[in-house]
Amino acid sequence: MSNNLLKGKRGIVFGALNEKSIAWKVAEKAVEQGAIITLSNTPIAVRMGETKALSEKLNAKVIAADATSVEDLEQVFVQSMEALGGKIDFVLHSIGMSLNLRKGRQYDDLDYGFLDKTLDISAVSFHKMIQSAKKLNAIADYGSIVALSYVAAQRTFYGYNDMADAKALLESIARSFGYIYGREHSVRVNTISQSPTFTTAGSGVKGMDKLFDFSNRMSPLGNATADECADYCIVMFSDLTRKVTMQNLFHDGGFSSVGMSLRAMATYEKGLDEYMDENGNIIYG
Numbered sequence: 001m002s003n004n005l006l007k008g009k010r011g012i013v014f015g016a017l018n019e020k021s022i023a024w025k026v027a028e029k030a031v032e033q034g035a036i037i038t039l040s041n042t043p044i045a046v047r048m049g050e051t052k053a054l055s056e057k058l059n060a061k062v063i064a065a066d067a068t069s070v071e072d073l074e075q076v077f078v079q080s081m082e083a084l085g086g087k088i089d090f091v092l093h094s095i096g097m098s099l100n101l102r103k104g105r106q107y108d109d110l111d112y113g114f115l116d117k118t119l120d121i122s123a124v125s126f127h128k129m130i131q132s133a134k135k136l137n138a139i140a141d142y143g144s145i146v147a148l149s150y151v152a153a154q155r156t157f158y159g160y161n162d163m164a165d166a167k168a169l170l171e172s173i174a175r176s177f178g179y180i181y182g183r184e185h186s187v188r189v190n191t192i193s194q195s196p197t198f199t200t201a202g203s204g205v206k207g208m209d210k211l212f213d214f215s216n217r218m219s220p221l222g223n224a225t226a227d228e229c230a231d232y233c234i235v236m237f238s239d240l241t242r243k244v245t246m247q248n249l250f251h252d253g254g255f256s257s258v259g260m261s262l263r264a265m266a267t268y269e270k271g272l273d274e275y276m277d278e279n280g281n282i283i284y285g
Contacts, residue, residue, distance in 0.1 A: 005238040007034030010084040010140075012076065014040045014067060014129070015094030017049040022148060022197060023094035024054060025230035031058045033234055035090070038080040040065050067095050067125035070132055077138040087140040090237035093129060093147035096122040098163045107161050115162050122166035123173065130177045130189065142186045144237045147174060148229075149191040149248060151256050157211065171248045178246035188245040192232060195223035195252040218261055219253030 011030055016023040016039055030037055041051055043064040055062045061083045065072035080088060099114035126147050133139050152160040153167035171191050178189035196212040216223045224232075232251050235241060250256045 002032050002034065004034040005234055005240070006030055006090070009035045009089035009237065010080070010086060011035050011037040011090040011092070011237065012040060012080050012088055013037055013092045013094070014076075015092070016051060016054055017041060017045055019050070020226070021094065022194070022226045022229050022233075023092055025226050026092050026094070026233045027054060027058060027060065029230045029234050030090075030237065031060070033238075035237075036060075036084050038063055038076070038083055040067075040076050042066055067129065068120045070128050073125075073129050073132040074136060077133050077136050081138060088133070088138050088143060089140050090144045091129070091133070091139070091146070092233060093126050093145070095125055096148075096163065096166065098122070098161060098166070101161050101163060105161070110162055115165075118162045118166050119169060122163065123169035126170055127173045127177065130173070130181065134181060134185075139181075139185065139187050142188070142239070142242055144188045144241070145174075145181075145190070146233055146236050147191045149193045150196075151193050151250070151252060153193070153248075155256075159211070174248070175246045182245050188236075188241070190236060190245060191248045192229065192236070193248055193250045193252060193256065194229045195219070195225075195255065197223075197226050197229070215252070215255050217263060218258050219255040220258070221253035223255075224251050224253055 013023050013027040013030065015021060016027050018024060027037060027039060037058065038061045039051055039055055040063045041049065043066070045051065046062055046064045051062055054060070061079070063076045063079050065076045067073065077088065098118040100110050100118060103111070103114065105111055105114065130145060139145070147170055149167045149171055150160070151157070152164040153171050157164065174189045174191045181187040181189055196215050212223065229251055236244070
């Protein structure tokens, strides 16, 4: 259902790979709410993914770009302003990748070259994106920039590995740049900390199915779906949130505020024997 929340607004959506992507759903809902947009992803993702189909459906230009390249990002903003006919009102950063996760490297045995790539792709790209936009004066006053995060930025989750470090950096960038961009151009910068979601990237996290189930059981409202996250993004792009900035906004059914539920206590009382070695020592993982 359209309420024209984004009528007359121009946006850029980074990271729409396929129908599982939160960015894909954000793009669809943004256009449904009256916006005109461009799409951006890596050249290989544009070739191998389904972005072209989304582009045709939404009548949205696709601009292939490496999000770690300042030159590529500058071109995304320049071409988007040309294609859309003016400054940009909202931007979604939905980009994340860890080679350490993909290769099965544990957190205490990281490949530092892989770590550099994780941080650059998943977090520093956000800084490069905002800095490029600011230098080009590409974002309209009271525009909104949103990046997707996860609670592992602030809590330890087994298996999330160096992506937790990347998300922590991502949230810090939102606060630091949110102050500068807000002070100078009234541009909002926020992160949304989403429930575990079975996107293409999320499915690569070790034990994702168990993490998803645990979070769903612990959350008073259950896990937030990708569709629901997209709805939240639309609200953050709209004029209804013109004074919300520098925030990490939890969208997780209440999971981040739960300590120990009755169900979790009952499960704990059943014992941890299956996580002990032959000498009775707990295996922490």
